[in-house]
Amino acid sequence: MQAAGQKLTDAEFNALRDYIYNKSGIFFTERNRFQLETKIKERLDKTGCRDAFEYVKHLEDYKAGAAELDELFNTVTVNETSFFRDKSFISALEKNVIPELVQKYDMPGFKQIRVWSAASSSGEEAYTIAILLSECLKDAISRWRIRIHATDIDDNVLKRCKDGKYKSSALRNVSPSLIEKYFDRSDADTFSVKNNLKEMVVPAKCNLINPASCSAFSGVDLILIRNVLIYFDAESKKKVLKMCYENLRNGGYMFLGHSETIFGVTTGFKMVSFVNATAYRK
Amino acid sequence: MLITNFKEKVYNCIEFLPPIPDIMKELNELLQKKDCDLRDISGVIEKDPSLSLNVLKIANSAFYGLPYEVSSMERAVALIGLQEVASLCMVCNITDILKPEPGVMTMDIKSFWEHSVATGVIAKIFCKEFNIRTQENLYLAGLIHDVGKIIIDRFSHIAYDGIIKATHDENIALIEAEKRIIGESHDRVGGWLIEKWELPKVFFEVAAHHHSLMDASDGNRRAVAIISLSNHIARIKGFGFGGDMRGIILQETDAFRIINAEYPHLRDQDIARFVMDLDRADNEIAGLERMMNAGSRPKTYRR
Numbered sequence A: 001m002q003a004a005g006q007k008l009t010d011a012e013f014n015a016l017r018d019y020i021y022n023k024s025g026i027f028f029t030e031r032n033r034f035q036l037e038t039k040i041k042e043r044l045d046k047t048g049c050r051d052a053f054e055y056v057k058h059l060e061d062y063k064a065g066a067a068e069l070d071e072l073f074n075t076v077t078v079n080e081t082s083f084f085r086d087k088s089f090i091s092a093l094e095k096n097v098i099p100e101l102v103q104k105y106d107m108p109g110f111k112q113i114r115v116w117s118a119a120s121s122s123g124e125e126a127y128t129i130a131i132l133l134s135e136c137l138k139d140a141i142s143r144w145r146i147r148i149h150a151t152d153i154d155d156n157v158l159k160r161c162k163d164g165k166y167k168s169s170a171l172r173n174v175s176p177s178l179i180e181k182y183f184d185r186s187d188a189d190t191f192s193v194k195n196n197l198k199e200m201v202v203p204a205k206c207n208l209i210n211p212a213s214c215s216a217f218s219g220v221d222l223i224l225i226r227n228v229l230i231y232f233d234a235e236s237k238k239k240v241l242k243m244c245y246e247n248l249r250n251g252g253y254m255f256l257g258h259s260e261t262i263f264g265v266t267t268g269f270k271m272v273s274f275v276n277a278t279a280y281r282k
Numbered sequence B: 001m002l003i004t005n006f007k008e009k010v011y012n013c014i015e016f017l018p019p020i021p022d023i024m025k026e027l028n029e030l031l032q033k034k035d036c037d038l039r040d041i042s043g044v045i046e047k048d049p050s051l052s053l054n055v056l057k058i059a060n061s062a063f064y065g066l067p068y069e070v071s072s073m074e075r076a077v078a079l080i081g082l083q084e085v086a087s088l089c090m091v092c093n094i095t096d097i098l099k100p101e102p103g104v105m106t107m108d109i110k111s112f113w114e115h116s117v118a119t120g121v122i123a124k125i126f127c128k129e130f131n132i133r134t135q136e137n138l139y140l141a142g143l144i145h146d147v148g149k150i151i152i153d154r155f156s157h158i159a160y161d162g163i164i165k166a167t168h169d170e171n172i173a174l175i176e177a178e179k180r181i182i183g184e185s186h187d188r189v190g191g192w193l194i195e196k197w198e199l200p201k202v203f204f205e206v207a208a209h210h211h212s213l214m215d216a217s218d219g220n221r222r223a224v225a226i227i228s229l230s231n232h233i234a235r236i237k238g239f240g241f242g243g244d245m246r247g248i249i250l251q252e253t254d255a256f257r258i259i260n261a262e263y264p265h266l267r268d269q270d271i272a273r274f275v276m277d278l279d280r281a282d283n284e285i286a287g288l289e290r291m292m293n294a295g296s297r298p299k300t301y302r303r
């Protein structure tokens, strides 16, 4: 299905690549140039721009630009995600990290945990944490104040997170008993998360590259920043990881995607190895 | 259920194990000699035909990646090395000796050997990756580091079952559960066995001190540390034995510190990546484990 793409000249590709990079930190390498080419056609068609140069100009136009920039982000981001994605990561949380946080904050008058699912896409990851916390705390959860910030740069996915409606394919790793407990079936293939989960999850827009946009999430106990660093170049990755370190409370944990590491970035993180999952502790 | 006179009772249990075959003693003696000869070694091994067969089978496996199939012991020794062949012999013998009697309830022997093989393979890959020189046969050291578990299980399968269950229920280390439930631990028991078998001292120390590195002798501490670290990594890679799922900061273990003291460059390595990339060793580990279990079994053995 290569025909669907828009062949970009080297100069066009570079202009677009640099523009996207400056605004979002997402860096399209030569290797995933094709990915950009397939996606950009849609935006060129919609805006009626003849080539990428004209499109970049359009983006720079202060009136039309802001809205189109969001559209561009929505188009070029890869939003693949699902509930209980990555079994080993889930069991590290379930068996270790969540019980540890719960034990740590189980004090009269405190009982508060804040989680940040940065780059949460359509919210599956955030709701998964909500389920794990509910399973751990059971009835006691009513005495806890739980906040799970679900943020992303892409408005479309944030809206889906807010709606909390999912197809069964997103739930393929959730056991029937958990589905029963935490979802309402709205039709044959649509499941809505129940209100008690929704109350914990707070969707918000946040560009990880932009420090101002991240400051609202400081002092969290757990950061999930999974499968997003791959889109950043070394420099942005460094900045984002430093920001995560600063935003985390002492003793808090950060998880990256399964094959991602923080190697090469000097931070105060300690690497904690769980069975087939790595976390970083402050 | 703390057991009184545990050592004495376990010793009795060890008495009932077949002794380590003379051929192993002969091999060990030969290996200690400075100028030992290919032909001497292969001669000794060939005295035991079923042993030779198993060694050749393993030597020809993908693990060693030989360019062509070898059919003579002398070629095998020449290609994969004296130490290596000697340890293959040892492996074949040890799995044979420790093989459960038919019909007797035992712990999960397959995952036990999988963990042991993984520890040995990881130790080898670790040293290669980070240029750590070792004389010791780390693969063999990895294989035998936990033999004490088999002995305790044989002594009382019910007790060991309880120990393993506790690790799952409480997410604790096996050794903690052992100490609490029977008041002894597999490292000490393993040491007793290896001592009785009169294997080289480094194997005794690996078995006896892989959880207490400071008790190892200066000469062998590094080898013990490498096995100890590989033991942690094996668990992290999903080749654990028991239900301990806790996280570990590898860089803060005694094992890492000891190795790092001699190899300061280790601090700057991407250990997370190394651990991830070990996925590539999965097939090797599974293959070796299968061969070991199958190789040492009499023909009647069926899965």
Ligand SMILES: C[S@@+](CC[C@H](N)C(=O)[O-])C[C@H]1O[C@@H](n2cnc3c(N)ncnc32)[C@H](O)[C@@H]1O
Binding pocket: A024, A025, A026, A077, A078, A079, A080, A081, A082, A085, A118, A119, A120, A121, A122, A125, A151, A152, A153, A154, A157, A206, A207, A208, A209, A225, A226, A227, A228, A231, A257
């Ligand atoms: C593959 S999804 C990961 C979803 C989820 N974390 C997971 O692992 O299942 C990557 C998400 O990163 C978001 N993203 C990309 N660049 C971003 C940026 N600069 N700031 C915030 N989010 C970004 C994308 O919109 C996309 O939803």
